Amino acid sequence: MKVGLLTSKKILLSQSPLVSLSNYFLSKAISHTIINPWAINPDISSLRDFDVIIVRILQREYLWIAQYLEEMGVRVINSYRALFLSGNKLISDEIMKQSGLKIPRTVFASKKKILENVDSSMFPALVKPLYGRSRGIMCVKSVESLKNLRKKWIYLQEFIPNDDGVTRIYKIGKVVESFFHPNEGKAWEVLLPDEIMERALRCFNRMEMEIGGMDLIEGADGYYALEVNDFPAGVKRVENWLEIIADYLVETICTIGQEEI
Ligand SMILES: Nc1ncnc2c1ncn2[C@@H]1O[C@H](COP(=O)(O)OP(=O)(O)O)[C@@H](O)[C@H]1O
Ligand SMILES: [Mg+2]
Structure with a gap:
């Protein structure tokens, strides 16, 4: 072999x-x-x-x-399908939603249309690149801040206040475990509600993600799923x-x- x-x-x-x-x-x-x-x-x-x-x-x-x-x-x-789907935030959002997970309010549209129509209650918000990992995210306080942005299309997501860190669900084959990664210091294992774990697993399966991770943040009204990554370095946390x-x-x-x- x-x-x-x-x-x-x-x-x-x-x-x-x-x-x-x-x-x-x-x-x-x-x-x-x-x-x-x-x-x-x-x-x-x-x-x-x-x-x-x-x-x-x-x-x-x-x-x-x-x-x-x-x-x-x-x-x-991971398969091409898993890499492709997880690599695009807009498509991942759709699959996370269809899997029953809550995601922060998000709009993706041309800059022109966003400037014309965006709801001011979206702000503060994050402008994220559609693709790419851990770079290029920008926090914007109001629609005015988008005017000078050199982008034709904008992925804009409501900012969910949370001051402590990110929760990550890792999957390796059939093993699924979750960890809390504080903004500073070492991560520790956490138990998430069964419902969240089941929905995350549904999402991984739909994407055909065999070795992957999902990032979530906990807002005032529960967990919000942010993205799925193929083979994140954090799988090392799984015993x-x-x-x-x-x-x-x-x-x-x-x-x-x-x-x-
Ligand atoms: N909607 C949001 N509200 C609050 N914080 C967020 C939000 N989206 C992302 N973040 C923070 O930014 C980090 C990176 O965002 P993420 O969507 O995971 O993209 P990437 O890891 O590809 O840069 C997250 O781990 C989280 O700490
Ligand atoms: Mg992330």
């Missing part, structure tokens, strides 16, 4: 969970290859022999790699996460074998 871990060079040099995963696989003699997309030789079709490739690319422009691998018949974790991923891979590979029969 050929297992690949595909991640960019920059990530390989950092504290990426894929580096920990590779070290764990080495310690358990699980054969695998780390694939740097920049160094694929001679071209990406040479990866068709892999049975499973865990993809952690993070940059949207390389999403096509997952799609291409799937078209070649390689089992990709025995490396073992859980390794077991999940073995299970996945066995299922591929059965499908072939």
